[in-house]
Amino acid sequence: MEKQIVLFDIDGTLLDGSRFYEELFFPDLIKKLEFTQEEISKIWQEYKKSLEKNTDFNPEEFIDLLAKSKNIDLQTILDIFYTPEFFSKSLFPEVGPILTELQEDFVLGIFSEGFDFWQGKKLDNMGIKNYFEQNLVFIERRKTALAILENLPEGAIVVDNSVDVIRDLLKFGKVTPVWINRVDKPIMEGVEQIKSLVELPALLEKLT
Numbered sequence: 001m002e003k004q005i006v007l008f009d010i011d012g013t014l015l016d017g018s019r020f021y022e023e024l025f026f027p028d029l030i031k032k033l034e035f036t037q038e039e040i041s042k043i044w045q046e047y048k049k050s051l052e053k054n055t056d057f058n059p060e061e062f063i064d065l066l067a068k069s070k071n072i073d074l075q076t077i078l079d080i081f082y083t084p085e086f087f088s089k090s091l092f093p094e095v096g097p098i099l100t101e102l103q104e105d106f107v108l109g110i111f112s113e114g115f116d117f118w119q120g121k122k123l124d125n126m127g128i129k130n131y132f133e134q135n136l137v138f139i140e141r142r143k144t145a146l147a148i149l150e151n152l153p154e155g156a157i158v159v160d161n162s163v164d165v166i167r168d169l170l171k172f173g174k175v176t177p178v179w180i181n182r183v184d185k186p187i188m189e190g191v192e193q194i195k196s197l198v199e200l201p202a203l204l205e206k207l208t
Contacts, residue, residue, distance in 0.1 A: 004208045005136065005156040006102065007111040010122055011055075012161035013180055013197075020090040028080055033072060043069060055113040055141075087125035092182075098197045099131040106204065109136025111158055113143040113165075144168035149175075157207060159200065166191055176207060 011017050021044075029035045047062050048054070063081055067074040102108060108131050112119045119139045123129045140148045144165055149172045152158070158169055159178045163185065169177035170191060178200070179193045187193070192207065194200055 003105065003107045004204070005107045005109060005153045006204065007109045007136065007138070007152070007156050007158045007175075008132075009158075009160040009162065009165070010110065010112040010119055011114070012182065013159055014091060014095050014128070015087070015122060015126065016090050016092055020086055024083075024086040024089060025081060028083070028086075029066070029077070032080060033070065033077070035066070035070065039069065040066070057118075058115055059118055082121065082125070084125045084127075087122060088127045091126055091128070092197065094197045095128065098200060099128060101201055102204070103131055107136065108132050109138070109156075111138045111143060111152070111160070113140055115141070144172075146172075157204065159194075159197075163188065178203065 008014055026035075026037070026040050029040060030037065043065050044062070047065055048057070051057060059081060060078070063077045064074055066072075067077050099108065110119075110123065110132050116139050123132075123137070136153070138148070138152065142148070149169075152175055154174050155176070157176045157178060159180055160166055160169070161180045161182060163179070166177045166179045166188065169175055177191055179188060179191050180197065181188075181193050181195055184195075192203060194203055
């Protein structure tokens, strides 16, 4: 019997972006390059307003704005930003143990939206890349476009924190979405839900 495929989103599912920026990267900028929190917040908010979707975030565009605001060499900030420890420390705490448990009985992959280089950097630096089959790593600019969804393995289980993605997957119908509702949003009817990956093994046992 073939093992069930489980695909994971990255941001908000495996990686805590708020921790990455607010607890690690931004404080290091303030400490090492004498930015103020106000300066960073202003550039951060202005850049985010320019994006069509949050997944259009390109860290090197944002960092370029930071560098120009202080007339600092871009590479100086990039070297801070790509500190591997920032990524590993930003994993939700249950990620490593749960992936270790699941890899025994399931085939694991990634289904993520964003720039390929940026999502790839996350996978390289988070320290969990070896859990995932490389032929099951899907990183797309608009991951719920029909042409993309049709490339997903039929019957796969997809774990994602985005309400919009879950709705699109429900409409598509050839995969089983699992909504990881980490922030207690209102219940979404007709979809399997968990609040933490700790709950995932028991749910997968039920689904398979």
